Amino acid sequence: MSRMVEVTELVLRDGHQSLLATRMALEDMVPACQDIDQAGYWSVECWGGATYDSCIRFLNEDPWRRLRTFRELMPNSRLQMLLRAQNLLGYRHYEDTVVDRFVDKSAENGMDVFRVFDALNDVRNLRRALEAVRRTGKHAEGTICYTTSPLHTIDKFVDMAQQLQDLGCDSICIKDMAALLRPQPAFDLVRGIKEKCGPETLVHVHVHSTTGVTLVSLMKAIEAGADIVDTCISSLSLGPGHNPTEALVEMLEGTGYTTRLDKQRLLNIKDHFAAVRPRYAEFESKFTGVETEIFDSQIPGGMISNMESQLKQQGAGDRVKEVLAEVPNVRKDAGYPPLVTPSSQIVGTQAVFNVLMGRYKVLTGEFADLMLGYYGETIGPRDPEVMRIAAEHAKKEPITGRPADLLKPEWDELRAQALALEGCNGTDEDVLTNALFPKVAPKFFAQRSQGPKNVSQSAEQQAKAAAAGNGDGQRAAAAAPVASKVTYDVKIGDRSHRVTVEPA
C-alpha cells in the first residue's frame, strides 16, 4: 500500500506572482477553476499580499470579490491564503483586533486554510493571527521561514515547530521562499519535526525552484514523512516559481508514495495556462534560469534583480557586486533574519545605502526599526554599535517585547478614514483594504465602478507595441552612468525614501 501525499496547487497565487509579477486577471483564471476544483488537490492557494495589492493597484479588481468568486467556482476545494501574521497583507504591524477582523472577514468570504508566517520567525508575532484563525474553525497553519546562516540549525527549526504546535496549529509549514532547502536538510527537518511533534503532526512543504534542486528536496521531505507539498502546474512552473505539479505525480510512480491527482484534469489546467501565459509576456521574470549562486549569497533571485535595476537606473550598475557582498554583512549585523518580505527589502536597501554612502551613514527608518526590535526578535544578537546608530537615527529606544503590544486600538480610526473616501462601500472589507494599502486604496475605491482591467496583451498587441519602438528596458540598460550627483528613490512597501548620491 502506498502512502498518500497531498498537494497544494499554487498557480492562482504564488505561481503567477513569481513568474508574471502577480498580474494575472481573475478572468484568465476562471476557465481553469472547474478542473482545479476536481483535480484532487488538498488545497488551492489563491490569495495573499501581492495578489491583493495587484488587484487594487493594477487590475481594478476587488480582491474580496475575487475571493468570493473562487469560493463559488471551487466549492469542493480548500481555498488557501498566505498571511503575514501581525502584518496581515501590509507592511506594518496591525493592532490585534484588526488582525482578528481581517481573519474573520477572510473566513466569512470563503478562506479555508491560513498559512501564517513572520519574516523574523518570531513566534510572538504569529500567535494572535493563529488564534484568530482557530476561533473561526478554519485551518491554522503555522509557518517556519527556512533560511541558512551560521545560527540556523535543524534543531532550532524543530524547536520553532514545537512552539507552533503548542499554539494549536493544525499543520506546520516549512516555507522555502528562496529555494535554499537542499534535499538532506529537507529530510532532516521533516524527520525532526515528526519526531519532536509526533507523527500525526501535518507537515506541509513549500519550496521554490530557483536553484534547481528542490524537486529532489520534495522527494526527500516525502521520504521523511511530509504530508502535503506545494507545486504549480507545469505551464507556470520553474525558474523563480515552483516545481511542476505533473512532475511530482510522475516522480512518485513506482515508489511507496502516491497522489490522488487526476492526470487528465492536470493536462487541462496545463493547457489553459500555457495559452494564457504568452499574453503576460511583458511581465515575465527576467530571472528564469537555475541560479545556484543563491546558496552562497542567500539572496533571493527577485531581490537581486530589483537591486540591479535600481542601481542601473541610477548609473551605479557597476556596483552590484559590492552590494551583493554587503548583503550578508548587513544580515549578520541585523541578527540573521530570513530574507523574505519585508526583511529582504529592508536588508537589501540598507546594503545599497552602505555601499553608496558608507556603512550605516544613512539608515532607512525600517532598518532602524529592525535593529531596535520593532519587527520582533531575530535568531542572533544584533550588532550593538549599529543598534546605537539606529537608536540615534530613529530617536527611540530598543524594545524586547512583542511589537504589537505597543499599539493602541485602531479599528475605529481606520473605519473613519475609509468611510471618508469617495467610492468606499462602507463594508469592513473596504476598511481593511484601506488599512492595508492606504496609498492605493483611495484611487481604487474611486475608480472601482469602472470594473476589472486586464493588463495582458494579445500577440497582435505585443507586435504592435514592439513595432512602435516600445523598448524601454533596453534603453534603460544602455543609458550611460550619470557623472553628476543623482537622486535615488528606494521604496519599501508603501514608503518611499529619497537619497542623493554624489560620485566619489
Add this chain to the structure above:
Amino acid sequence: MSRMVEVTELVLRDGHQSLLATRMALEDMVPACQDIDQAGYWSVECWGGATYDSCIRFLNEDPWRRLRTFRELMPNSRLQMLLRAQNLLGYRHYEDTVVDRFVDKSAENGMDVFRVFDALNDVRNLRRALEAVRRTGKHAEGTICYTTSPLHTIDKFVDMAQQLQDLGCDSICIKDMAALLRPQPAFDLVRGIKEKCGPETLVHVHVHSTTGVTLVSLMKAIEAGADIVDTCISSLSLGPGHNPTEALVEMLEGTGYTTRLDKQRLLNIKDHFAAVRPRYAEFESKFTGVETEIFDSQIPGGMISNMESQLKQQGAGDRVKEVLAEVPNVRKDAGYPPLVTPSSQIVGTQAVFNVLMGRYKVLTGEFADLMLGYYGETIGPRDPEVMRIAAEHAKKEPITGRPADLLKPEWDELRAQALALEGCNGTDEDVLTNALFPKVAPKFFAQRSQGPKNVSQSAEQQAKAAAAGNGDGQRAAAAAPVASKVTYDVKIGDRSHRVTVEPA
C-alpha cells in the same frame, strides 16, 4: 567520508544539440574550454552524429578539426563521444572494417571515451564497435537505451548490462534520451546492475530533463551506486536538454555523496554560455517546458514537434492527435523498439503514413527493413502480418542474423568515391566524412577552404531580421489546410520519401 560522484559535462554536444538544434560554432565554445578542462569533470562530451552533421551541413567546419581543437584546448580532460555502433554517425550499417577505421581515427584525433549504443539494444550490433575501441586502449562504454513498454523490465535491462560487461566494456551507460527514467526504476536499475555485474562495474547515467523528474532520478541512481552522471551547465540546461550541473553539485551537499567540481569554474562556464545562447535564439527548441505526457505516449519531445510541423505544413495539422495515438501501435507491431535515432524517425513516419493513408498501405523502405530484421532484433516479436507486407513491399526476406554480416568489404570503394570529389584532402578522415554523409560531404569539401561560418546572430541582427518581417514560422502555422491533394515529403536520415495525400 563522502562517496565521490563523477560528472560528464554535456554542453559541447548534447546540450546545444537538444536546445539549439546543434548549431553552436566551435568559436563560441573555445573561450569556455579552459574552465571546462579545469572544473574537475570525469569527461567532456563533445562529439557525435548530429554535431558532425551540423559541422559540415551548416557551419562549414571540419568535424575532425573541431575534435583536434578540443584535444588541444582540454589536455587534462577525457573527451567523450556518442557512437551509434554499427551505424557510426550515419544512418545505415557499415561494414566492420569501416567501423574499425572510424574508431581508430577518432582515437588518433583525440577521443578518449566512446559511448556506444544501438537503437534496438541489439548487443550484436554493439560488439564490433566496442571491440574496436578496446583495441585502441580507449574507454569503451556499452549503452542501454532506456525505454518503457509492456516488455521492458528491470531484469531484461540488467541482463543486457551483463552482456555488455561480457564484451569487456569499461563502463555501462543507462541512456534515457526521452526523460522516461523515473526515480524508482533509476534506483532499481542501477542497483540491479551493481548486484549482477559486481559493485566495481562503473555505471554511468545519462538523462534528459524533458519530463521534469530526472534530477530526482539521478539522486536515486546515485543512492543505488551510480558512479558517473551526465549534466549540462545551467545556462544551457532544462527543457528537452539536461539537468543543470550546478544543481547536481548543490543537491548532494550534506548527503553522503559529493563531486570534485569547482564551483567558480562552473560559474565561469555558466556565464559564458549565458552570453552565447541568445545569439542562437532562432534555433531554440520551441518545446522548452516540462512535458510529462511523454510518459504515456513514450514519444520524445523532439519527435512530436517534428511530426506536428510536418503535418501542419501539409495542411493536416488537425491529425496530430491521431498520429500520436498511432505511434504506440506501430511501435508494438515493430516489437517495441526504443524510440531514439533512427528508430524514432522510422516509427514516427510510419505512424504518419498509417493515419494519412490507412494502416500499412504505404511503407517506407526503412520501416520495411526494421520489420524484416535489417536493423537487428527487437525485444518483442514483430507482427507477422506487417512483416509479410514488408517483405512484399521490399521484395526481400526477413533475416535473423547480425545485419552487418551481410555487408561486403567497402573501404576501397568508399575511398575511391571520396577521392573523386573536389576538395577532398585524401585523408581517411575525409573518406569517413563522405561515407557517413554522402549527400552533404561533396558540397562541404568543395567549400571547406572558405572557413567556418557562424550561423548565430547578434541582438542587432535579430532586431533587423524581425523588422524585415521574417515571420515564417507564424505564416506557416496560420496557413489554411489545403483542400486539394498535397504532396508530402518525409526525410529519414539522408533519404527523402515523396507521398501524395488526398483528402478523404
